[in-house]
Amino acid sequence: MTIASNIPEILLPTDASEIEQTLNWRNCWYPVTFIQDLPKNRPYSFSLYDEPLVLFRNNNGQLICLTDVCPHRAAKLSDGQIIDGKIECLYHGWQFGNGGECLHIPQLPADAKIPAKACLTSTPA
Structure with missing residues (x-):
């Protein structure tokens, strides 16, 4: 029995961080609600993969998706207002x-300058 030498070797990632770099779930689209069910002038709370997120519309009507946790005292931003x-x-x-x-x-x-740690994570909406 002989093994062909022209068969390419398949290398699989052995480190979990390599796998995470190839597929970032934050860069994928997921349906979370129907557009007509989104409130007009209020935040909309939902979870995706156990991460709390909030959707709202900016002044241009564009949907914005942020982490639903204020970095100050961990309050839900979805309980706030636009x-x-x-x-x-x-x-x-x-x-x-x-x-x-x-x-x-x-x-x-x-x-005073607003500290960088006061920022939230945004996700494409």
């Missing part, structure tokens, strides 16, 4: 934009 196309946390009034960036912290002095 103000000028930004989602506002009900707890302390932190506001977040389209990409999850924290745009406003009422308690922060006007000349």
Whole structure:
């Protein structure tokens, strides 16, 4: 019995991080609700793979999907409100934009910089 030498070797990833890099579930589309069931001016809460997420519309009507946990005190952003196309946390009034960036912290002095850890994870909507 002989083995052909021209058969390519198949290499499988042995590290879980290699597998995660090839398929990032955040870059895939998933139906979560019917568009007509989304509230017009309120956040919509849902979970995907046990991660709490929130959908809302910005001023242009574009759907925005962010992590549904405020980085300040872990309150649900979906319990908050939409103000000028930004989602506002009900707890302390932190506001977040389209990409999850924290745009406003009422308690922060006007000349202070918003810390990077105040940002949220965004997911394509």
